[in-house]
Amino acid sequence: MEVLASSTGPMSATELLDELRKGQRGAGIGIATIYRSLKRGVEHGELIAVELESGAVRYEPSDLEHHHHFLCTGCSRAFDLEGCVKNLEQLLPTGFEMTRHEVLLHGRCAECRIAG
Ligand SMILES: [Zn+2]
Numbered sequence: 001m002e003v004l005a006s007s008t009g010p011m012s013a014t015e016l017l018d019e020l021r022k023g024q025r026g027a028g029i030g031i032a033t034i035y036r037s038l039k040r041g042v043e044h045g046e047l048i049a050v051e052l053e054s055g056a057v058r059y060e061p062s063d064l065e066h067h068h069h070f071l072c073t074g075c076s077r078a079f080d081l082e083g084c085v086k087n088l089e090q091l092l093p094t095g096f097e098m099t100r101h102e103v104l105l106h107g108r109c110a111e112c113r114i115a116g
């Protein structure tokens with residue numbers, strides 16, 4: 001939970017495990033434990049599972065403001081974007097009503113751009 005709360009975007013179970021191991025907090029923690037606590041977090045309504053690409057589930061805290069994501073094609077990390085797109089309704093055909101929307105930006109993050 002802590003790691004996800006301070007993360008720059010939604011994380012997958014393996015990313016979480018890597019992050020925990022980096023900070024020494026993950027000593028002895030296995031991927032099964034991560035999956036279990038993520039599942040519990042979703043059941044308790046503390047976490048939301050987001051599937052930005054098919055087959056790749058990432059998790060984020062459920063109390064975040066409305067936001068969208070940036071998916072880096074270099075490192076495959078997902079980043080939170082602040083705010084939203086204005087005037088999306090302009091895209092609607094006459095007579096249509098929008099009830100929800102998703103926006104996903106693809107590209108390379110700053111680190112991957114520097115790395116070339
Ligand atoms: Zn990247």
Ligand SMILES: [Zn+2]
Pocket residue numbers: 066067068083084085101103
């Ligand atoms: Zn939006």
